[in-house]
Amino acid sequence: MKARAGAARPVGVTRPRVETGSAAVADLGAPNVARPTMAQREALDRIDLSIDIAPQRGLVLPNPILVASGTFGYGVEYGEVVDVQRLGAICCKGTTLRPRAGNQPPRVTETPGGMLNSIGLQNPGVDAVIEKYGPIWQGWKVPVIVNIAGDSIEDYVEVARRLDGVPGVAGIELNISCPNVGKGGLQFAIDRDAARAVTAAVRRATELPLLVKLSPNVSDVRPIAKAIEDAGADAITAINTLSGLAVSSDRMRAFLGNTYGGLSGPAIKPVALRIVYEVAQVVSIPIVAIGGVTCLDDVLDFLACGAVAVQVGTAIFADPELLVRLGDELRLECLRRGLTSFKPLIGTALPKWAGAASAKGAEYRP
Amino acid sequence: MTMRLVAAELVESRQILPGQWLQSFHAPELATGSRAGQFVHVRTGDYSGLVLRRPFSINTADPATGIVTLHFRTVGRGTEWLTRVREGEQIDMLGPLGRPFEVDPRSHNLLLVAGGLGMAGVRMLADEAVRDGRQVTILFGALSASHVYPSSLLPDEVEYVVATDDGSLGHHGYVTELVPGYEAWADQAFACGPHPMLKRLAALAAGRRGRLGVAKLGRKRGGQTDPLGSTAARRKTFLQVSMEQTMGCAVGACLGCTVIGVNGMLRVCREGPVFAAEEISWEAIS
Structure with missing residues (x-):
C-alpha cells in the first residue's frame, strides 16, 4: 500500500503544484518529499514549523496545520488512517455543559464545491468528554483544543471552568457562532457587546489559552473581532460555516432535518480569506484561519492574509492523509524559498500602508 | 480488519440493469478483510466540485482473487464519474467500514x-x-x-x-x-x-412470535440480557x-x-x- 502510494492517487485528481518564482528553487532541483537527499533532509529538519498561537499564555503548536472542530470527532475516530501525533493541534467536536442529541436527520449534504451540515452540536456533555477522552489526550503530544458551545454565558463559563486544569486539554476554542441550533450561541457572534461579554466571562473562568471562533454571518466582522480581542481572547479563529439551505429532491421541503445548515468546503474559501484579511488589519492577536483548505496553496493564501495557522475541516472527509501531507509540503515550501521558518510567509498580502481601500469599510457590500 | 486507505484498481465495469452498474476492483486487502454488510467510502475524482466520498456496500468480496465488487445506480455526479473510470485505473477507497451482519451460528x-x-x-x-x-x-x-x-x-x-x-x-x-x-x-x-x-x-x-405461537418461556437464566x-x-x-x-x-x-x-x-x-x-x-x- 505504502509503496504504491505514488501511483495510487485517485483518477482525475490533479493536485495543484506549488509554483514559486524564487531562484533558490532551481538550485535545489525538485526536492522530493518521499526521498530527499541527505543534505535536503538535514535542511528540512532545520526548518522550524512551530508556532505559538497564544503568545500571552503560551500554546506552542508543532506545526500550523490544525484539524477543525466537528470534522475529526475527538481525535480517535480515524484510527490508524491519520497519525494524530504529526498534527499541529486537534480541535475536538463542539462540547456543551449537558449532553445534546443534536438535530433531526438528514444532517449533511453535498453542495457545489462544499457541503452543508446541521449536526446541532450532538455531544455527550463536557463531563463525559473529560472522563472518556481526557486520559487519551493526556498521552498525546499533539495539543488538543476543546471547542465549547452553550446557550448562555453561564453555560460557557461552567464548561470552561470544568475544563480548566484537566490534563490533556491544551486550550479552549469558544464556538459562539454555530449556525445550526436555535440557541447555539450564534447570538453571541453577531453582536459586538454579547461577543465581548461571553469572551470576558470565559476569560475570567479559565487560564487556558482561549480562541474565539468568528461567524461569517454578519455584515461587518471587524468590530466583533476587536471586541473579542479587547475582552482578553488569546487568538481568533475565522471562520465558522456560512448559513445555507438545500431543497429535497421532490422540492416539497428543505432537505436537512433542521432546514438550515452550515456551508463549508472550498466554496467558502474566498469568504474566509476576505474575513481573515479584514480581521488581520484590526487585531494584533494571532488569527487561526479556517475555510476551504484543500491544498498547500490554500494554506499559503491564508498565511499571506495574516493567519498564523490554518484549520482543515471538510477536506479531511475526502482525503484524511491531507493533514499530515500539508505539514510536509509546507516544510518543503520553506526549503524551496530558503527559509528556516514559515513565519516570513505570514501577512505578505496585507496592505502595506494605512488607509488602503480594503481597510476603509464595507465599500464592496451591497 | 481495521479500516485503511486502499488503492483499488478497476478490473471490470458493466451495466447490469438500466442505470445500474456492477464494477469489479482488485483490492486484496478489502477482499480478505471484509464481512457482509460492511461498506467502503470511495473518493470521487473531481475534488474541486465533489467534496465528499461516496459510500457503497461491498457487493461481493472474493479473497481468492482479491476482487471486490460494487453495485450502484447512477444518481448524481459522483456515481456518474464512477461509471466513467476506465479499467486499469485506481481509485481511492476507505474501508472496510461499519459493522457487518451477525448470523447466529445456530441459524440454518x-x-x-x-x-x-x-x-x-x-x-x-x-x-x-x-x-x-x-x-x-x-x-x-x-x-x-x-x-x-x-x-x-x-x-x-x-x-x-x-x-x-x-x-x-x-x-x-x-x-x-x-x-x-x-x-x-x-x-x-x-x-x-x-x-x-x-x-x-x-x-x-x-x-x-405471536403469529407463530412461539412462547417466550420464563426468564433467561442468569437474568442478564445482552445490551x-x-x-x-x-x-x-x-x-x-x-x-x-x-x-x-x-x-x-x-x-x-x-x-x-x-x-x-x-x-x-x-x-x-x-x-x-x-x-x-x-x-x-x-
Whole structure:
C-alpha cells in the first residue's frame, strides 16, 4: 500500500503544484518529499514549523496545520488512517455543559464545491468528554483544543471552568457562532457587546489559552473581532460555516432535518480569506484561519492574509492523509524559498500602508 | 480488519440493469478483510466540485482473487464519474467500514429481503451463508421486470423469489407481502432497501412470535440480557436491517449520518449500517 502510494492517487485528481518564482528553487532541483537527499533532509529538519498561537499564555503548536472542530470527532475516530501525533493541534467536536442529541436527520449534504451540515452540536456533555477522552489526550503530544458551545454565558463559563486544569486539554476554542441550533450561541457572534461579554466571562473562568471562533454571518466582522480581542481572547479563529439551505429532491421541503445548515468546503474559501484579511488589519492577536483548505496553496493564501495557522475541516472527509501531507509540503515550501521558518510567509498580502481601500469599510457590500 | 486507505484498481465495469452498474476492483486487502454488510467510502475524482466520498456496500468480496465488487445506480455526479473510470485505473477507497451482519451460528435458514438497489446490501451475505452451508432465500422487490436483479449473478444454491410493483415478473405487489410465507421457515432475516420497506419488515418481525405461537418461556437464566446494539444481541435477533443515510466522514467523527434509535441517535457509519430492527425508532422513520 505504502509503496504504491505514488501511483495510487485517485483518477482525475490533479493536485495543484506549488509554483514559486524564487531562484533558490532551481538550485535545489525538485526536492522530493518521499526521498530527499541527505543534505535536503538535514535542511528540512532545520526548518522550524512551530508556532505559538497564544503568545500571552503560551500554546506552542508543532506545526500550523490544525484539524477543525466537528470534522475529526475527538481525535480517535480515524484510527490508524491519520497519525494524530504529526498534527499541529486537534480541535475536538463542539462540547456543551449537558449532553445534546443534536438535530433531526438528514444532517449533511453535498453542495457545489462544499457541503452543508446541521449536526446541532450532538455531544455527550463536557463531563463525559473529560472522563472518556481526557486520559487519551493526556498521552498525546499533539495539543488538543476543546471547542465549547452553550446557550448562555453561564453555560460557557461552567464548561470552561470544568475544563480548566484537566490534563490533556491544551486550550479552549469558544464556538459562539454555530449556525445550526436555535440557541447555539450564534447570538453571541453577531453582536459586538454579547461577543465581548461571553469572551470576558470565559476569560475570567479559565487560564487556558482561549480562541474565539468568528461567524461569517454578519455584515461587518471587524468590530466583533476587536471586541473579542479587547475582552482578553488569546487568538481568533475565522471562520465558522456560512448559513445555507438545500431543497429535497421532490422540492416539497428543505432537505436537512433542521432546514438550515452550515456551508463549508472550498466554496467558502474566498469568504474566509476576505474575513481573515479584514480581521488581520484590526487585531494584533494571532488569527487561526479556517475555510476551504484543500491544498498547500490554500494554506499559503491564508498565511499571506495574516493567519498564523490554518484549520482543515471538510477536506479531511475526502482525503484524511491531507493533514499530515500539508505539514510536509509546507516544510518543503520553506526549503524551496530558503527559509528556516514559515513565519516570513505570514501577512505578505496585507496592505502595506494605512488607509488602503480594503481597510476603509464595507465599500464592496451591497 | 481495521479500516485503511486502499488503492483499488478497476478490473471490470458493466451495466447490469438500466442505470445500474456492477464494477469489479482488485483490492486484496478489502477482499480478505471484509464481512457482509460492511461498506467502503470511495473518493470521487473531481475534488474541486465533489467534496465528499461516496459510500457503497461491498457487493461481493472474493479473497481468492482479491476482487471486490460494487453495485450502484447512477444518481448524481459522483456515481456518474464512477461509471466513467476506465479499467486499469485506481481509485481511492476507505474501508472496510461499519459493522457487518451477525448470523447466529445456530441459524440454518436465512431469509434475505432486498428492495431495488438493496440487493447490494445483502448480496455478500448470500455468499457467506452458502459457504457456511446455510439455506438462503432471497426475496427481491423491484419496480418492474426490467429492474430485476439477474439471477445469473446469484449463487446457484440460493432460492430467488421476485416481486414487482407492476406485476410484470413474479408476485404482483410489494416484496414485503411475500415475507409472511417464509417467516415460519426462516431462522433469521436480513434486509436492505427503502426505509418504508424496512419499516414494514420491522413491524412484521415484531409480531412474528405471536403469529407463530412461539412462547417466550420464563426468564433467561442468569437474568442478564445482552445490551441493545451489542454484537451478541444482534446475533440473537430475528431481523437485521442495513440502513442508509447521507454521510460525511464515514468513520464516526462528523455525526452526519445519524438515524434515530430507541436510545438516541445512531451513526449509520459506526453503529451501523446494519442494525437489529429493535434498535431503530421506526415511528421516526418515514
